[in-house]
Amino acid sequence: MKNTVADILIEALPYIRKFSGKTVVIKYGGHAMVDEDLKTNFSKDISLLKTIGINPVVVHGGGPQINEVLKIMGITSTFIKGMRYTDDATMDVVEMVLGGKVNKDVVSRINLEGGRAVGLSGKDAGLILAEKMTIYHQEDESKPPEIIDPGMVGDVSRINPEIIHTLSAQGFIPIIAPVGVGSKGETYNINADVVAARIASALNAERLILVTDVDGVLDSDKALFSSLNEPQAREMIRDNRISGGMIPKVECGLSALNAGVKKVHIINGKIAHAVLLELFTDSGIGTQLFAGDI
Numbered sequence: 246m247k248n249t250v251a252d253i254l255i256e257a258l259p260y261i262r263k264f265s266g267k268t269v270v271i272k273y274g275g276h277a278m279v280d281e282d283l284k285t286n287f288s289k290d291i292s293l294l295k296t297i298g299i300n301p302v303v304v305h306g307g308g309p310q311i312n313e314v315l316k317i318m319g320i321t322s323t324f325i326k327g328m329r330y331t332d333d334a335t336m337d338v339v340e341m342v343l344g345g346k347v348n349k350d351v352v353s354r355i356n357l358e359g360g361r362a363v364g365l366s367g368k369d370a371g372l373i374l375a376e377k378m379t380i381y382h383q384e385d386e387s388k389p390p391e392i393i394d395p396g397m398v399g400d401v402s403r404i405n406p407e408i409i410h411t412l413s414a415q416g417f418i419p420i421i422a423p424v425g426v427g428s429k430g431e432t433y434n435i436n437a438d439v440v441a442a443r444i445a446s447a448l449n450a451e452r453l454i455l456v457t458d459v460d461g462v463l464d465s466d467k468a469l470f471s472s473l474n475e476p477q478a479r480e481m482i483r484d485n486r487i488s489g490g491m492i493p494k495v496e497c498g499l500s501a502l503n504a505g506v507k508k509v510h511i512i513n514g515k516i517a518h519a520v521l522l523e524l525f526t527d528s529g530i531g532t533q534l535f536a537g538d539i
């Protein structure tokens with residue numbers, strides 16, 4: 246039983262050594278930004294990581310925050326396979342909420358806890374180049390898939406990570422809003438899990454941590470999978486046991502592993518200091534994803 250401050254620090258020491266100088270990408274989901282205490286705890290965790298020599302890079306979401314503003318403006322929103330249908334009016338709101346309110350809130354809270362956070366959207370220094378996403382929907386295996394136009398929903402075509410390297414090397418913490426820019430300067434709404442996974446891959450990150458509002462991937466009886474491999478995940482998606490916003494998390498997590506990210510975890514941001522518990526304790530929390538059938 247670890248019960249003294251010294252015990253806790255000693256348990257964390259090998260992990261602190263292991264991660265020193267390494268990059269950890271943290272996807273901070275809008276559903277995890279629920280109350281003041283949790284937001285403060287998250288900001289302290291990120292600030293602490295930087296202080297002890299780790300390079301945290303935060304990609305944030307803001308789905309619920311976008312919903313609130315769309316509701317006030319009387320714009321209805323629908324989702325297709327976890328992606329928000331994004332017409333031009335919705336795109337304006339998404340960019341204002343993600344690049345403005347949410348980004349600046351995350352930045353200023355981390356700075357209040359002693360960090361030096363800098364907010365970016367995918368437009369800054371061409372960080373996230375995007376192209377229009379096409380969504381395929383197949384109800385009946387005997388028929389060809391239906392092609393769905395999701396509006397200005399983007400897929401990442403390229404990440405230009407130079408600005409992240411520059412900021413991290415100078416002691417800053419990059420905080421990234423998942424808004425991408427197309428080849429003609431058009432603006433794309435990209436799911437934050439997609440952006441986090443592509444940024445983690447481009448940075449060859451040691452860890453990708455997806456912070457959400459559930460303990461990890463849950464089975465139909467709500468039991469937590471502490472680990473989940475690719476065939477299991479594919480079967481669960483096919484059987485609708487993984488649905489909605491959990492689909493991009495699992496799919497992107499698996500792609501990041503295949504692209505060389507060392508470990509991917511899905512954790513519950515409603516647990517105080519979830520990021521530190523995941524990184525610095527022997528038991529960890531949440532679901533760890535594995536590529537292949539390990």
Ligand SMILES: Nc1ncnc2c1ncn2[C@@H]1O[C@H](COP(=O)(O)OP(=O)(O)O)[C@@H](O)[C@H]1O
Pocket residue numbers: 273274275276277306307308456457458459461462463464486487488489490491492
């Ligand atoms: N098998 C599953 N295990 C856990 N959550 C699931 C599962 N299938 C669907 N979900 C849903 O996915 C949600 C997380 O995705 P999302 O709402 O997009 O979160 P975030 O804002 O953190 O990105 C959970 O709150 C849950 O409702």
Ligand SMILES: CC(=O)N[C@@H](CCC(=O)OP(=O)(O)O)C(=O)O
Pocket residue numbers: 273274275276305306307308309311327328329339398399423434435436437438490
């Ligand atoms: C295309 C698409 O769905 N984009 C998301 C971007 C924000 C996001 O991903 O936020 P969370 O991580 O909080 O869900 C949206 O419009 O809600």
